[in-house]
Amino acid sequence: MADDNSNSVDSVAGDSTDYFELFTRFRERADASPEFGILAKVTSMMLTRDGADRARFQPLGEFAGASTFTTAHITREEITLLKSVKTANVAVTARVHDVLWEFTEGKERIEHVHVAIDAYLELASIVDWRNADDFLHRALELSTRFQGSDKGERIARVRAVARASLDAGASSPGELLTLCELLRVSRPSSDDRDVVVVNINTARRDATAAREHGLERNLIRELQLWEENDDSKQDLTAEVADLWVAEADARLEAPARSAFVAASFLESAVQVLRSIPRKHRERLSVERRIAELRSRIAELGEEAVDAMTEFTSPELSLAEYAEAARRAVTGVGAGEALLRLAQVASLTTEAAERELAEQILDSTLMLMLPTTSLTHDGRVADKATAEEAVERQMGELAHTRRSIAVLGQILPALRIARAEHSLSKSDFVQLAFDSAIVPSGQEQLFASGLYAGWNMDLDAAVHILVPRMEALVRHHLKGAGVLTTHLDRDGIDDEIALPALLDKPEAADVFGADLIYELRTVFAGRFGANLRHNVAHGLVVDSMRGSVVGLYSWWLMLRIVTVPFWSRDSASE
Missing domain, CATH: 1.25.40 (Serine Threonine Protein Phosphatase 5, Tetratricopeptide repeat)
Known part of the structure; x- marks a missing residue:
């Protein structure tokens, strides 16, 4: 009481x-x-x-x-x-x-x-x-x-x-x-x-x-x-996969048909089937079922892309940015124009982008929701959990920032520079040889990529320069005493790929934290453009020729080649 x-x-x-x-x-x-x-x-x-x-x-x-x-x-x-x-x-x-x-x-x-x-x-x-x-x-x-x-x-x-x-x-x-x-x-x-x-x-x-x-x-x-019986357990696992398929079929038959949702259900079925141990797979026809589901997922992915809704936002005027960029490169010599073009846009900092991402998410439900990204052909490119929402938002902010930089600064300045100067490949070869950044023996390759980008041949520029970026990072980390290889289980000394190189603690000391963040968002970041992955796996399509990320990656390489990134202390050593 x-x-x-x-x-x-x-x-x-x-x-x-x-x-x-x-x-x-x-x-x-x-x-x-x-x-x-x-x-x-x-x-x-x-x-x-x-x-x-x-x-x-x-x-x-x-x-x-x-x-x-x-x-x-x-x-x-x-x-x-x-x-x-x-x-x-x-x-x-x-x-x-x-x-x-x-x-x-x-x-x-x-x-x-x-x-x-x-x-x-x-x-x-x-x-x-x-x-x-x-x-x-x-x-x-x-x-x-x-x-x-x-x-x-x-x-x-x-x-x-x-x-x-x-x-x-x-x-x-x-x-x-x-x-x-x-x-x-x-x-x-x-x-x-x-x-x-x-x-x-x-x-x-x-x-x-x-x-x-x-x-x-x-x-x-x-x-x-x-x-308690292992066979019975795996039979039940197969039934779980069947239920995901049944739910996908039901969603396709519903009035509110959604190919995207149905494809995600089929992907769940594939993941369940993959969890079945090998000794049970033949009995349960796992490989055949996965192949059939993969075929259906591909078809539904294409349908999902076609069905996507476009959202528009108020227009953002870039006129002032563009005019300032044009003035920066007008009426100067070719070498000075290239140098100014390389500095016409500024790099951001990871801390600033993270702070802005957190501010945006604080006023939305996105911190509580997982997200899925699709490629141009409907494949699932990435999934982010609610806990990864900040990194996802940072990736979107980086894309927006690149778009503003390219459309409002880099492209207007490049057009003026090209109109006033007729540069040949030999000019870029000389630029590469004069740069302390370009690894010895790769000057011609760097020049070819930079010259292609200067002429707006961005698909060629990307395919040449993305591997050069990895080579450049590896070269300078190795020069700083960083181990850039690893031994596999067979004792073979393999080169470490770009994403892992950028994650090295010493990378920020060599290149600077801001540049490392840019390299991640453009070339190797999970929530960025991931150009290195796309080039390495043949996933670049014709639209790269006129893309924001294509021109931005070329400009970033031009900046790295023309604007020193190392500290004065490191250079003197």
Whole structure:
């Protein structure tokens, strides 16, 4: 029964079992008592589940490296306050003792653990199954960790609760999966397995009839964890793949047909089939099925590209940029014009681009959503998780920045320079020989690429200069004493590719952090133009001739060749 004193814990908590509600109540009264202040803090923490089915405390919020309250923030004075808390509220009891055991030892610690577990078990009996799931998993986590203190008696109690609920009948497939999982991790008996299999198979039949493919996949995955026969496990894996295919077919037959979504479902089917061990593949015709799915994915990818919607934004005037760029190269000698052209646009910094990306994402839902990119022919080029949203946004900002630089600065300046100066290949050969940047013996190749770009033959320029960029980076890193090769398992000394070279810690010292960031976004970045990959694998298409990235990559090489990047100290050495 709640205390009649209006300043007591129970007068504030009442009979609430909702921790966010308790947090709100205690926070509103925090000024009235230090006890309410610490209770607001400990009830603000959330119970979350990790990948190992364990329930852990997480802060209510995390912002830019900081967070709301966690037990790591607690003070000695607050521990003393928690020890003095008197309450009949079972949720407050569970949380207080679940915090206190971390800061006590010996018999006192075990007492706090047992009180917390018992309170969680009581909570589970009075709330709905969704909340009960978290409480039971936390009770199981503590019971398992301290099982020696009661010889596993509390683990058995958690199992008994799960089994009793399963026998009583789950109210929904979600509750069924929750109970099966809880039973599985709380030392089930062979009889428990039989009951679980019967219940899941019944739910599967209902899901099949309702064409609830996602639910049926979840049921199969749980069933696999109970299955002891390896052949049967892999048969179930193949059934999961079939369900992805069925869902793809359903999406293609739906009024809101989506080739992109259907292709992503088929890709999921391929990934599932790939997880089947080799010894089962022939029996399950895995290779044939993957080949068939790959063919369908390619067809749907092309359809998805054709069906994409174009979004337009307000026009951005580049007239002022273009006029300034033209003035910069007008009326000067050929050599000076090339030098000014190479500096007509500026490089950004990774820190500035990251800061802008974070600002953009702070006001959108993109931080919470994964994204997928397609190539021109509909293949999935890349997938980014929500955690990689900042890097993805940085890649988009880099593309926008390159477009502005090319259309507003580089191209206008190049047109004026070409109109005023007729440069030959020999001029670029001389430029390459005069540059301390160009590796010895490669001057003709660099000159050919730069001359092609000068004449707007960008497809040739890209195919010549992209490998030269890798050679240039390797040459200067090797000159700085950096190992640029690695031994494979056969003892062969292979050259390290450009992406790995740019990731070398010494790369920023040699080239400068800003230039390394530019090289990543243009040549080797996962979320950038990735020119090195496209050239190496023959993925460049005719549109490169008139592309922004083609001209920008040529200009960047011109800048590197004409504008020294090394530090004065390094040069003097």
